Amino acid sequence: MELQTLSIADRLASPDAEVRRLAVIDLPYSDEDDIVPLLLPRLQDSDATVRTEAVRALEGYEDAEVVEALAPMLLDPDAEVRTAVGLVLSELKESASAAPLIPFLSGHSAEVRMLALRAVRALRVDAAFAPAMDALKDADAGVRREAVGVLGYLRRAEAIGALAEIAARDPDHEVRRIAIGAIGYSSEVSVLPALTRALSDVSWMVRDEAAQTLGKLRLGLAIPELMRAMQDDYWQVRVKAARSLGLLKATAALPSLMEALAHPIGNLRKEAAIALGEIADPRAIPALEKALDDADPDVRKLSRLALTAISLAQK
Amino acid sequence: MKRIDLEFDLVVIGGGTGGPMAAVKAKEKNPKLRVLLIDKANVKRSGAISMGMDGLNNAVIPGHATPEQYVKEITIANDGIVDQEAVMAYAANSFDMINELDRWGVKFEKDETGDYAVRKVHHLGSYVLPMPEGHHMKKILYRQLKKARVEVTNRVVVTRVLTGANGEVAAVMGFDCRTADIYVIRTRAAVISTGAAGRIGLPASGYLMGTYENPTNCGDGHAMAYHAGASLANLECFQINPLIKDYNGPACAYVTGPFGGFTANSKGERFIECDYWSGQMMMEFHNELEGGNGPVFLKLDHLAEETIQEIETILHTNERPSRGRFHEKRGNDYRSQMVEMHISEIGFCSGHSASGIHINARGETSVPGLYAAGDCASVPHNYMLGAFVYGRICGENAAEYCAERPLVDYDAGAAAAEEARILAPLGRTDGLTPFQIEYKTRRLVNDYLQPPKITRKYEIALRRFDEIREDTACMMAGNPHELMRAMEAHSIIDCAEMAARASLFRTESRWGLYHYYVDHPERDDDNWFCHTLLSKGADGRMTLAKKAIEPYVVPIDEEERTAYQRLRVARSAEAA
Amino acid sequence: MTLAATPTQVPVQVDNDKCIAEKGCTVCVDVCPLDVLAIDMLTRKAFMKFDECWYCLPCETDCPTGAVSVSIPYLLR
Known part of the structure; x- marks a missing residue:
């Protein structure tokens, strides 16, 4: 086929936009060793579909010139190009790549701010801190979500207050949920009020996240609140609370966990059996022995494992 | 069709999961090496993860699980028949590999602070790490191949590894499935990463390519390792899903x-x-x-x-x-x-069970210069991450090996015989089609080899396989594509026979359904607490031997072992 | 000759109006792990040449114009 006998460089320069686009798609799998210099000019292609493919093909090539060329394309007139740019920028890994992105963290459209915030998150650069703190007040919930994400990754002590505030008051439940997860970098006791308050959030997803984060942080002081969460209307929240109580080796939670061993939801009985094994207190033996007759084989198995863990711990 | 002679330092056979990793790591270890990655499909979308993967099943991440804990679980899950050192080599390198893949752009699920979101799914430790956008996996691997300057050759079916005077790797041979050009590639070392043997049995639908595994994974690597003189381990431990x-x-x-x-x-x-x-x-x-x-x-x-x-x-x-x-x-x-x-139909796949080309903790097979990684190699329950880790181990060790070895001459007689074997079906204008040969072999596998295993059935199967082998002498191929299927049919027959012979050798039952041998229904630790190794005997026929279990590096507490035993017997106790 | 020519309905369909193989596109042919797709030299469009499909879908997902659609092979449906 004559078109395939053309060199990739010739195809990239074809007057036919479709041929140029195909050449860009083929380039990463061609014999060309160094594809970046061939792709950069195509970012300026007059055809948006060619630009989109060129952006996608540059994913994972984190040279300074690539990032500098891609960042301004967050303002490309074509929506598909902008989406591709956002995705590729969100794959960046090196903190050195952040500089060209900083100007897009504020101003511009909500979409641009959101994509730029998402792109700097994993780079964990100090320069993103102030813009992210500002963006917590953004009118757009999507922007606030990404801002919270940036602060969670940055893990700076001075953001805890602001994140706690967002977790308590943001009108968007997904923003609140992410904020609760984001607090999970600080095991300071000061985060405790925010997390325990979140255990009573109106959204069960927020409560679920809070129950999980308390376990991740091993915040023993939260054991009473987690025990209350074992009465949550949503069994999903109870499962997370049981998981955290197990991780915390919360002997005080024995009664509520043993009670959960008889709950109608199998997943909760399973989690309770695991937690009782982790706590390894012999007082749980009768309840676990009863669970050996559970209708759910998984519960029976995990109860047997928990009983073994208890007997090993007593040695 | 013509003959193409090439020369490399290292040839990696199979560009799915472990193969690209082996090639990249060999180049990173020694950028001067000439490394070729060869695949009978196109590396862009080849292998078990052609469309990606939804998560890791065996991530050993600090804070969630320890390598020792993992080795214990795998030991017990495999009824003790493991080379713990090899499992440990995986477990100890698992976290580094996850971090490397993360840097390469693989997206693992993370919590809101950027920590991996590991899930606990019914094991003692927590090993499950979801990959919400795992469908980009192959693209990411290809990018690394390009960055490392690995040469890639697609649509070439490797059929044999040729050895030199001392039994070491000397060359690999194969053919182009679009032109039937014959390739003879001299090399110092080779890595086999050809995936599972997943086309031995017939799926319930009867559709030949409706297999659980990617049907390209038909046991080519198992067959070429066998013919090169390598041992294969525990093949009676089938994969059934x-x-x-x-x-x-x-x-x-x-x-x-x-x-x-x-x-x-x-x-x-x-x-x-x-x-x-x-x-x-x-x-x-x-x-x-x-x-x-x-x-x-x-x-x-x-x-x-x-x-x-x-x-x-x-x-x-x-x-x-x-x-x-x-x-x-x-x-x-x-x-x-x-x-x-x-x-599912039966197969060999160490990713999920424990059988394959025998390797040690360095990825070495019993043939000098020959390495194997991933589903085709013998390290149990490796899954995708294990293929990556062993790809790295093989790539790095092979790079070291070939830096100090000269290219050796391959056996010219063997090369000529292989060329004749490959081209024979193209020379015939009438006869049996590869489809017929393959269908019949796989149908017999279902009829006679699917567990429960029964000696009498296995004996019948072996006789019928011999008949089919004779029939292959009149197998024809109308074009290079059919020639690929014809050569695959040979691999399938080889694997079917290996499955049968290995099963008959281990006269006990073990690994649940994988080796449930009705004539020997009990587990027999006194006689069979060992690996089995299948290899080519001096007479050119399959021969089997026992191999002692390597000393454990992580001792298993008696009480833990009993806890697991109780899990297993609980059901039958209930029934009683 | 003792060979039959038995037709079979194939699972991969190509919309010739959308296929741009004539512009040098071979994406679907390249990505098929089983190498069952080809470009018809007369129509200059892609087609399924061998009924050996794993319904794995790269041909469909990677097609730059959305011309390829894969259905589950009849024997499985």
Whole structure:
């Protein structure tokens, strides 16, 4: 086929936009060793579909010139190009790549701010801190979500207050949920009020996240609140609370966990059996022995494992 | 067709998962090496993860699990028949590999502070790490191949590894499946990463390529290792999986389990105790299926709408995206009914069970200069991450090996014989088609080798396989594509015979359904607490030997062992 | 000759109006792990040449114009 006998460089320069686009798609799998210099000019292609493919093909090539060329394309007139740019920028890994992105963290459209915030998150650069703190007040919930994400990754002590505030008051439940997860970098006791308050959030997803984060942080002081969460209307929240109580080796939670061993939801009985094994207190033996007759084989198995863990711990 | 002679330092055979990693790591170790990655498909979309993967099943991440804990679990899950040092080599390098893949752009699920979001799914430790956008995996690997300047050759089917005067790797041979050009590639070392042997049996649908494994993975690597003189380990430990009936894709209890989904019998009751894939689980599955409580189903219809939506998103975008389309045609809706499941055809796949080309903790086979990684090699329960880790181990060690070895001459007689063998079907204008040879072999595998294993049936199978081998003398191919199928048919017959001979050798039962031998129904640790090794004997026929289990590096506490034993016997005790 | 020519309905369909193989596109042919797709030299469009499909879908997902659609092979449906 004559078109395939053309060199990739010739195809990239074809007057036919479709041929140029195909050449860009083929380039990463061609014999060309160094594809970046061939792709950069195509970012300026007059055809948006060619630009989109060129952006996608540059994913994972984190040279300074690539990032500098891609960042301004967050303002490309074509929506598909902008989406591709956002995705590729969100794959960046090196903190050195952040500089060209900083100007897009504020101003511009909500979409641009959101994509730029998402792109700097994993780079964990100090320069993103102030813009992210500002963006917590953004009118757009999507922007606030990404801002919270940036602060969670940055893990700076001075953001805890602001994140706690967002977790308590943001009108968007997904923003609140992410904020609760984001607090999970600080095991300071000061985060405790925010997390325990979140255990009573109106959204069960927020409560679920809070129950999980308390376990991740091993915040023993939260054991009473987690025990209350074992009465949550949503069994999903109870499962997370049981998981955290197990991780915390919360002997005080024995009664509520043993009670959960008889709950109608199998997943909760399973989690309770695991937690009782982790706590390894012999007082749980009768309840676990009863669970050996559970209708759910998984519960029976995990109860047997928990009983073994208890007997090993007593040695 | 012409003959193409090439020369490299290292040839990696198979560009799926472990292969690209081996090639990249060999180049990183020594950028001067000439490394060739060769695949009979196109590396862009080849192998078991051509459409990606939805998560890691065996991530050993500090804070969630320890390498020692992992080695213990794998030891017990494999009834003690493991080379612990080799399992430990995986476990100790698992976290580094995850971090490297993360840097390469693989997206693992993380929490809101950037820590890996590890899930606990019914093991002692927590090993499950979801990959929400795992469908980009191959693109990421290809990018690394390019950055490392690995040479890639697609659509060349490697059929044999040729050896030199001392039995060491000297060259690999194969042919182009579009032109039938013969390739002879001299090399100092080779890595086999050809995946599972997943085309030995016939799927329930009867559609030849409707296999659980990517059908390109038909045991070429197992066959070429055998013919090169390498040993293969524990081949009687088959891979058999629980699948969606007819569709033959995984039912993914792993994915749905954490959301509350489970495998149920026809009454909608949970019956499986051991819910990570193992021979024990398959035994329970088989008993339920055959014991009057079948069919067996995947039950999700009790879950909340948002949970089902999340499950659908994961299951229908990664690994097997056609799953949604299958359900649609059948009118299956997870919300309203259970989805019928079935048992897969047999195969060899260390990713899920424990059989394959025998390697040690350095990835070395018994042939000098020959390495193997991933589903085709013998390290048990390796899954995708294990293929990556062993790809790295093989790549680095092979790079070291070939830096100090000269190219040696291959046996010219063997090369001529192989060229004649490859081209023979093209020279015939009449005869049996590769399809006929393959279909019949695989049908006989189902008839006679699918467990429960019975000596008499296995003996009949071996006789019939011999007949088919004779029939291959009149196999014809009308074009290079059919020639590929013809050569694959040879690999399939080799693997079928290996499966039969290895099974007859181990006169006990072990690993649940994988080696449930009706004539020897009990586990016999006194005589069979050992590996079995199959290799080519001096007479050119398959020969089997026992190999002692290597000393454990992580001792297993007696009480822990009993705890697991109790898990296994609990069911039969209940029945009694 | 003792060979039959038995037709079979194939699972991969190509919309010739959308297929741009004539512009040098071979994406679907390249990505098929089983090498069952080809470009018809007369129509200059892609087609399924061998009924050996794993319904794995790269041909459909990677097609730059959305011309390829894969259905589950009849024997499985």
